[in-house]
Amino acid sequence: MSINKKVIITVAIGLALGAVSCRKFLNVNQNPNVSPTATVQTLLPAAQLYVASTVGVDLEINGSFWAEYWTQDPGASQYRDLDQYAPGPDNFSTPWTNLYAAGENFKQLYTLADSLHKKQYMAIALVMKAYTFQLITDAWGDAPYKQALNGQFADSNITSPKYDSQRVIYNGILVNIDSALSLMNPSDPASPGTDDLVYGGKMDKWQKFAYTLKLRIYMRMSQVDPATAKAGILKLYSTPGVAFIGSGDDAFIGFGYSTANKSPLYAEASSTTLGGIQNLVGSSTCIDSMNSNGDPRAYAFYEGTAASGGGTVTGIAQGNYGTATLSTAFSIPSVYVAGDANNTASTNAPVNLLTSWESDFLQAEVVAKGWEGASSGLTDDQLFYTGIQANFNYYTSALAAGYGSAATTSIYNDYITGAMTGTPGYWTVYPTGGTAAQKLRFIITQKWFAMCGNQGFEAWCELRRTGYPDFLVVSKNSLTGTNLPKRFLYPTSESTRNAHFPGEASIGTKMWWDQF
Numbered sequence: 352m353s354i355n356k357k358v359i360i361t362v363a364i365g366l367a368l369g370a371v372s373c374r375k376f377l378n379v380n381q382n383p384n385v386s387p388t389a390t391v392q393t394l395l396p397a398a399q400l401y402v403a404s405t406v407g408v409d410l411e412i413n414g415s416f417w418a419e420y421w422t423q424d425p426g427a428s429q430y431r432d433l434d435q436y437a438p439g440p441d442n443f444s445t446p447w448t449n450l451y452a453a454g455e456n457f458k459q460l461y462t463l464a465d466s467l468h469k470k471q472y473m474a475i476a477l478v479m480k481a482y483t484f485q486l487i488t489d490a491w492g493d494a495p496y497k498q499a500l501n502g503q504f505a506d507s508n509i510t511s512p513k514y515d516s517q518r519v520i521y522n523g524i525l526v527n528i529d530s531a532l533s534l535m536n537p538s539d540p541a542s543p544g545t546d547d548l549v550y551g552g553k554m555d556k557w558q559k560f561a562y563t564l565k566l567r568i569y570m571r572m573s574q575v576d577p578a579t580a581k582a583g584i585l586k587l588y589s590t591p592g593v594a595f596i597g598s599g600d601d602a603f604i605g606f607g608y609s610t611a612n613k614s615p616l617y618a619e620a621s622s623t624t625l626g627g628i629q630n631l632v633g634s635s636t637c638i639d640s641m642n643s644n645g646d647p648r649a650y651a652f653y654e655g656t657a658a659s660g661g662g663t664v665t666g667i668a669q670g671n672y673g674t675a676t677l678s679t680a681f682s683i684p685s686v687y688v689a690g691d692a693n694n695t696a697s698t699n700a701p702v703n704l705l706t707s708w709e710s711d712f713l714q715a716e717v718v719a720k721g722w723e724g725a726s727s728g729l730t731d732d733q734l735f736y737t738g739i740q741a742n743f744n745y746y747t748s749a750l751a752a753g754y755g756s757a758a759t760t761s762i763y764n765d766y767i768t769g770a771m772t773g774t775p776g777y778w779t780v781y782p783t784g785g786t787a788a789q790k791l792r793f794i795i796t797q798k799w800f801a802m803c804g805n806q807g808f809e810a811w812c813e814l815r816r817t818g819y820p821d822f823l824v825v826s827k828n829s830l831t832g833t834n835l836p837k838r839f840l841y842p843t844s845e846s847t848r849n850a851h852f853p854g855e856a857s858i859g860t861k862m863w864w865d866q867f
Contacts (some may be wrong), residue, residue: 353361353407354720357718359393361614363754364373369655372757377412378776379521380702383822388554389459389463389465389785390463390466391460391464391469391472391543391546392543392546393561394456394459394460394463394847395460395475395543395546395547395548396547396548397456397697398453398456398457398460398476399453399479399547399548399604400604401450401451401452401453401456401546401834402449402450402479402482402483402486402704403604403615403704404449405445405446405449405450405453405476405486405615406486406633406702406703406704406808407515407614407615407689407702408616408619409443409445409446409449410446410486410613410807410808411616411702411807411808412430412433412616412631412807412810413433413633413697413811414806414807414808414809414810414812414841415432415684415803415804415807415810415811416433416597416807416813417433417581417801417811417814417835417836418807418811418814418823419634419637419669419823419824420634420636420637420652420684420797420803420804420807420810421632421634421668421669421807422434422629422631422632422633422634422666422669422671422672422683422826423631423632423670423672424629424631424632424672424683425629425632425667425671425672425673426628426629427628427629428630428632428672429625429628429630430631431672432669433830434566434672434746434827434828434829435670435826435828435829435830435833435860436826436829436830436834436835436836437830437831437858438840438858439583439840440840440841440842440843440846441715441842441843442593442840443490443491443841443842444673444838444842444843444844445508446490447487447491447841447842447844447845448841448842448844450483450486450487451487451495451500453479453483454480454483454484454487454499454720455500457476457477457479457480457483458476458480458500460472460473460475460476461473461476461477462479462783464476467821468541470534470540470541470558471534471535471536471538471541471543471554472541472543473531473534474530474531474532474534474535474557475547475553475557476486476531476542477527477528477530477531477534477608478527478532478560478561478564479529480524480527480529480530481524481525481527481528482564482704482705483562484496484520484523484524484539485521485524485567486808487520487521488520488521489571489812489862490808490838490839491615491810491838491839491841492518492856492862493514493515493520493853493862494514494515495512495513495514495515495518495849495851496515496519496520496523497512497513497515497519497523498512498513499512506716508675510850511586511848511849511851512849513849514852514853515768516852516863517863517864518576518863519573521568521571521572523847524568525565525568527562528561528565531557531753531837532558532559532561532562532648535554535558535561536553537553537555537558539554542554542799543830548604548605548816549603549604549704550602552585555743556596556600556602558594558598559594559595559596559597559600560596560602560704560705560739562587562593562594562706563596563705563710564712565583565587565597565734566584566595566714566717567585567705567709567713569583569584569698570588570713570716570717570816571812571816573720573816574816574817575863575864575865575866579676580622580719580722580806581722584586584717584722584723585722585723585724585843588723590715595710595713595714595854596705596706596707596709596710597741598707598713598741598744599707600707600710600772600814601703601706601707601745601780602703602704602705602706603701603702603703603704604701604702604704604708604806605699605701606698606699606700606701606702607698607699607863608695609697611743612698613698614689614698614700614701615672615689615702616687616689616690616697616700617692617695617698617700618698620692620697620744621692622670625692627692627693628681628692628850629691629692629693629694630692630698630839631682631683631684631690632666632682632683633653633664633665633666633667633681633684634666634667634668634669634867635665635666635667636666636668636669636698636822636823636824637652637800638653638664638665638666638682638703638738638804639666639776640820640822641664641800641802641803642663642664642778643776643777644777644778644779644800645764645766645769645771646774646776646778646782646800647753647754647762647765647766647771647799648721648742648743648750648751648800648803649664650664650685650749650750650752650753650754651685651687651746651749651750652685652687652688652804652805653666653682653683653684653685653775654680654682654683654684654685654686654691656680656681657853658731662680663680663682664682664715665680665681665682666681666682668824668825668827668831669823669824669825670826671827672825672828673827673828674827684804685749685804686699686700687700687702687748687749687804688700688803688804688805689808690804696801703805706741706742706745706801706805706806706841707738707741707745708738708739708742708802709738709747709797709798709801709802709806709809710738710800711734711735711737711738711739711741712734712735712794712795712798712801713795714729715731715732715734715735715736715738715790715794716731716790716791716794716795717729718730718731718734719787719790719791719794720787721787722788731790731794732781732783734792735781735790735793735794735797736767736781737796738794738797738798738801739763739766739767739779739797739801740760740763742799742800742801743759743762743763743766744763746758746759747759764862764867766779772773777795778793778797778800781793791817791819792819792821795813795814795817795819796819798810798822799813799814799820814857814866815837815861815862816864816865816866816867817867818866818867823835831858831859834859835859835862835864836858836859837858837860837865838856838858838860838862839858840855840856840858841855841856
């Protein structure tokens with residue numbers, strides 16, 4: 352990382368994360384971080400870090416618990432309410448506030464960039480605003496959208512924004528993405544530089560991000576509104592020059608080892624509040640599935656039970672914190688997903704926004720449905736295996752640490768062919784001649800494996816959309832019977848301060864796009 356980028360991150364953290372201690376007091380229409388001296392070079396990283404802090408902590412923890420990658424360590428108690436499926440509204444105040452703060456920063460960035468005729472900043476602001484609002488609506492359902500971010504006197508002074516339906520929000524963010532794409536120009540000399548913490552101002556990569564985000568949105572709609580989703584995807588695939596995120600295009604924000612540049616999840620675990628207590632432990636739902644499938648990524652996403660770092664990867668049953676004992680050998684999330692609260696290597700783990708494996712699995716699903724129109728160049732089975740390999744490639748160093756000098760490609764090949772166990776694992780044998788429904792089961796389950804601890808919220812979204820994986824269990828300490836969580840609760844601030852608050856929805860209330 353260059354000195355300039357370090358300086359930018361430090362300044363941006365001061366703008367964005369410096370407000371974390373008081374973020375629960377912020378209104379969704381306020382933007383305390385924009386001053387008359389704000390520049391596009393400071394607004395962009397500040398807004399991106401708001402998103403990263405939320406995706407990397409609140410959404411990752413909730414998603415990874417409810418997608419059953421992680422469960423509560425029996426030696427601690429911070430997240431027992433997640434295993435009980437009984438969090439209170441205040442559990443969700445921080446992500447709600449931070450995501451709306453990010454949205455406000457992206458809005459201010461767009462306005463300022465427009466006044467300066469900096470179109471590439473405008474484009475990034477629009478596509479990241481779309482990304483942010485998809486997170487909001489996928490977490491809470493209906494939410495303030497059209498009237499949100501208008502609390503300033505110059506912006507209509509709307510302090511009680513009306514709630515919009517998920518369908519309306521989805522339509523709005525698709526418009527934002529199209530507007531962003533119309534502005535993007537990889538040859539623009541006024542593009543951002545290292546102040547863009549995701550791609551360093553490489554607008555060709557932002558174009559791929561925008562197209563892939565559209566694909567994600569349409570696939571999220573595919574069960575509830577297949578006609579619109581199919582039409583949108585056919586149009587997307589017929590767009591001249593369309594390209595999706597591939598190898599080397601992963602959208603993430605990297606972190607380092609300095610005090611001002613810690614991975615958000617590790618920063619949370621090592622904070623004064625949590626004091627380095629290990630609250631996260633591997634769920635046997637995921638670990639047993641990976642072990643039975645001969646999946647070497649278990650050693651990338653979790654730590655072995657031996658003190659030396661080797662040994663087996665072993666989880667505890669979801670929500671079994673009450674009966675599991677501290678003397679029981681179990682694995683914790685690895686440093687590669689920022690899950691080891693007592694290992695400073697966790698601070699270097701990135702926060703992923705959109706990844707190459709997610710892109711490949713989305714494309715595989717499109718082809719499996721026959722929705723790509725003109726040939727995309729790859730079959731669904733090719734895209735399925737490309738997605739798995741992309742995930743292996745991303746975790747090259749983690750796999751190398753677990754398997755010595757073996758090349759990532761050979762480890763991947765051994766996994767696919769079953770050389771490690773003597774027979775291919777069940778989830779590696781794609782049903783090439785199967786039905787679209789059979790193919791979807793394999794695509795989403797392998798996506799679930801790939802997103803372990805690094806895209807937990809997205810994995811939980813896909814679980815709600817498709818019903819896969821279909822082998823998840825009910826937490827041992829569920830307070831809601833067999834009903835798994837379907838949404839976040841609105842924070843208390845909404846019920847007390849927004850005159851248009853529609854009332855609290857139960858945690859078991861389905862999303863608009865949730866057909867399972």
